[in-house]
Amino acid sequence: MSTIVERVKKGMVASALSLVSGLVGAQAYPTQPIRFIVPYVPGGASDVAARLVTKDIKATTSLTAVIDNKPGAGAQIGTRFVAEAAPDGYTLGFFDNSFVINPALVGDKLPYDSTHGFKPVVELVKMPFILEVNKDVKANTLEEFVKLLKDNPGQFNYGSAGNGSPVHFAMEQFKHATKVDITHIAYKGGGPSLVGLVGGETQATMATVASSLQYMKNGRLKPLAVTGSKRLPELPEVPTFAELGYPEVDFSYSMGLFAPKDTPDSVIEWLSAAFNKELNREQTKAQLATAGFQVVGGLPQDYQAFIAAEIPRWKRFVNEVGVKIE
Incomplete structure (x- = not known):
């Protein structure tokens, strides 16, 4: 004992x-x-x-x-x-x-x-995403861009920060909701992805205000729509996906x-x-x-x-x- x-x-x-x-x-x-x-x-x-x-x-x-x-x-x-x-x-x-x-x-x-x-x-x-396209893409609205993609299936590319990145899945949400065919190009980070978009290697991406506002202000990228429930104060003229009929495109960066x-x-x-x-x-x-x-x-x-x-x-x-x- x-x-x-x-x-x-x-x-x-x-x-x-x-x-x-x-x-x-x-x-x-x-x-x-x-x-x-x-x-x-x-x-x-x-x-x-x-x-x-x-x-x-x-x-x-x-x-x-x-x-x-x-x-x-x-x-x-x-x-x-x-x-x-x-x-x-x-x-x-x-x-x-x-x-x-x-x-x-x-x-x-x-x-x-x-x-x-x-x-x-x-x-x-956290922060919403913005669907952005290169300045030379012949679309100034989401409706025009969706039509462009549907008229040219598989002919356009989007860039992301890599497989499994937030941008990758935000764009996949967009593809699924709009039923378009656009090819994924995986970069090694959001920075290189944006550089590729600005330089014309790709035609679209989902980006954040933090990383891309400068390119939108100087006209090298065009914003088409934002995720989330309300417009961004930095881009009050850009509608939400929900406003445009795609509420399921709601992916936000976290x-x-x-x-x-x-x-x-x-x-x-x-x-x-x-x-x-x-x-x-x-x-x-x-x-x-x-x-x-x-x-x-x-x-x-x-x-x-x-x-x-x-x-x-x-x-x-x-x-x-x-x-x-x-």
Whole structure:
């Protein structure tokens, strides 16, 4: 009996020491710069958003941010890097909708487990997409563009940030709703995709205000329609897809913060509080709004529930539409 009692006491002491150690670690965190992985090249919406939400975060927290772009394979390279990182809170990921799309598109070949391999921390920003065409495309309205595509099936291309990227699926929504045939060209990021569109390599894309407003202002790209329930204040003359009879084209860009699966809950809670505080700073909100982003924020469990619902949603879409990797 005494042996059992001694074992129980030892177990209780070990548990207490572990708890104290965890609390001390949480109080000390962070003690070094945090590496934030963006799975795209610089210049796209994810890169812009990541830099804006971390630019001044040290002013209100002890967090020093280092942005590390790791593009490739439709965001899988950077995402896998985070999945395999030490769960100590010093390697995190800024992931967009590709995180919930890739399980549907790639299936068992995905080199990480989207459902169990990460801890979602907080949804940071979202924004609608804009259907944009090259200035030389002979269409100035959505109706004209749809007619042009139907009259020339398979003769036009659209660019995206890669297979499984938000732009890829936003355009597939558009294709499905309008029943047009336009070919997907996958680039290694939103920046190169936009460059390809401006240069005439492709004729269309879905883009965000953050990444493409300059090209629309100088006339090199023409906006035709926006996703979402209302027009954008930056482009009040551009109608929504819903206004034009296509309410099912509703894909919006979303980006959030993720950590490796075994990251301590205390670290997750610290990060959530730190980023929510930063998102509520007037200067940060103004900078994000200027770039076209809408602040989200919220608790880790809110974002976890959102991600859990989005993964099966896009699996259903892939099965229904038959989206393929180009």
